[in-house]
Amino acid sequence: MELLLQISASLQQGDDSKVHELTSLALQQGHAPETILSDSLIAGMDVIGKQFRHHEIFLPDVLMAAKAMNAGLDLLKPLLQESGQIGLGKIVIGTVSGDLHDLGKNLVTIMLKGAGFEVIDLGKDVQPLAFVDTAISENATVIGMSALLTTTMPVMKSVVEILQERGLANSIKTIIGGAPLSDEYAREIGADAYAYDAANAVVKIKEMMGV
């Protein structure tokens, strides 16, 4: 099997050691880092994402594949940064202030990285201004916000309002997610999208960014 396909297959099997070994070999053989990223790692995660959406595989399988993706990405990242390749786009993500639930946010981060996005994870208990300021300073085009408490949902509205006040709502899109949220709430606060799970977040962000 061709080496790039082997990397993709190993990733889909969640074999992080193999992905690391084969990625290293591919680089030694002169494959371009961006080719390995797109044709092996992202291609493998695309398959995983589809299988997950179709309930053919489950969360642990996705997370094992994501770990394998990281094993390859660790080798590629320095080279990609040197060449100015930052993947599909940059996203700032975090759990909103007052909320410490970060499992969902972590899963979205893992899935987005697996899909080829650069993700700046601000962690949990993130203040509205921190989302906006980071997005501006990092030149990110999407802010992703997570909340699991009904009492912290209004923080999301604050972020959207700050973007609107600063005239940035067209250049920096917002997406929200978390158990108490809905499409309806996203519309109500003026957010650009709502995602019901991590896989859906990748789909929605790709749509928003046109990639």
Added chain:
Amino acid sequence: MRKSRLFNSAEILPNKKDILKHQGIPEEHTPSTRIQNILSEAIILFIGEAKPQWIRAQVSKSEFKAIYFGAGENFIENPLENIYSQSSHLALFALTVGLEISNKIENLFQQKEYALAAMLDSVASTAAENAVAKCEKLYEKLLEGTGETQTVLAYSPGYCGWHISGQKKLFDHLIPEQIGITLNNRFLMTPLKSVSGVLVAGPPKIHLFKNNFDFCRSCTDKSCTERMWKINHPEEKNSDIRRANGITTADFSQSSTG
């Protein structure tokens, strides 16, 4: 009077099917050996790291009325007012599986052990559900000998029309800080795998209600249906694991739109 008690982790250990269900893996699916190994590892970690304990305090109906009213943000139409007013005994409770588990989950994520981290999260969440069921049983046992058949069920702020801001008064009265549970200004409990609420004891029928309130439409839990089914089918009452006890971990109990 407040009573607190430590649990042994094994006392609230969920069965594997329930953990896998929490991971989104259907019962009819046989997980791969790798997933089963991750599950076993997560269970071992849970047993080693969890420090489950609970605190309870019996309250009178009039005391609970003030606590339940909270900040006055409950839904006007709700089932709990009718339920607790018919109760024979009420006890506030709070429980946690401990901070160590949350820290361990976070560390595993940082170490990129994503699958194990998420599995441990599921073990802890499901164990917290079991701990609530355990508290219900313990309180039921305590009330044995009162002459009546008592069914104890737990209800939490954030559910069934009881606004989550009700946590404040509940904490003021119960003081779960004694077992390490704190509340922030958004009514979030730390450690995350914690549950608080009221144990309502009384004849089984008091727990039955029509779940067609306004807030039921946006409720993602729906476990009241199973709870009521079990009351109507008492032969199922002593099953080992009560999957749906209406209260889940902090992750879920605090996510209600109530």
